[in-house]
Amino acid sequence: MAPRDKTDLLHGSLDLIVLRTLSVQPMHGYAITQHVARLTDGVLSADPGSLYPALERLKRNGWITAKWQQSPTGRRARYYAITRSGLTQLGRETNEFERFVDAMRRVLRAT
Amino acid sequence: MAPRDKTDLLHGSLDLIVLRTLSVQPMHGYAITQHVARLTDGVLSADPGSLYPALERLKRNGWITAKWQQSPTGRRARYYAITRSGLTQLGRETNEFERFVDAMRRVLRAT
DNA sequence: CGCGCATATATCGATAATCGATAGGTGACC
């Protein structure tokens, strides 16, 4: 499937998005999805098919932890929280992102 | 191979880089590589293994053309030039990129 | 002359991330 007509710029930045979102406060997956969509007016999205593998990835790296809890609506949900090393990683990835954008701008403005 | 320790933010933006570079002037592949590396101090790179497939991709989409010519050094080289529809595409991808960066910034600054 | 280096194109295989689709389960409200 996947018509793939848009360049997938998201590629490689989902981890950064998730880490940054969890640095605001612990949250369950579905809440992350909504947070990102709302914040970016739908420009970025963290869909289940990408999000849950990403969360697993981050957990495996020790950058987030997960624990089952009750959501305010009464259902059970898996709450993810960023770790200390996750915060370090967030810093690294943020810097990398800025460097990347900077470099892109230089290319886009070249004459 | 590929230790893959850095988030590959480049993913999906190589086409934009190439289109923008060729919009400055027609150029052969190797020159694109050098142009990008020099412009970004090595932050971004267009390596052969990614570049030539990308050029083929862009050509297939009608966004660039290719023709063999002599390079200033006397060797034969394949010169790529952006087409009219390539310029349109460049505009589209530039907008998308800005929208993406904008959205990312909103996420990175959220509280 | 012969050596090596910068120039230049090209392909292959491995890797990995994303996405659409799909499935399943629960609480609440009408």
Added chain:
DNA sequence: GGTCACCTATCGATTATCGATATATGCGCG
């Protein structure tokens, strides 16, 4: 009882990138 919002999860297909590698040529230099 039905439907909706909530919430987690997996699978398969797709695709771009990258490292490595191969090949070839013009040029400067010892």
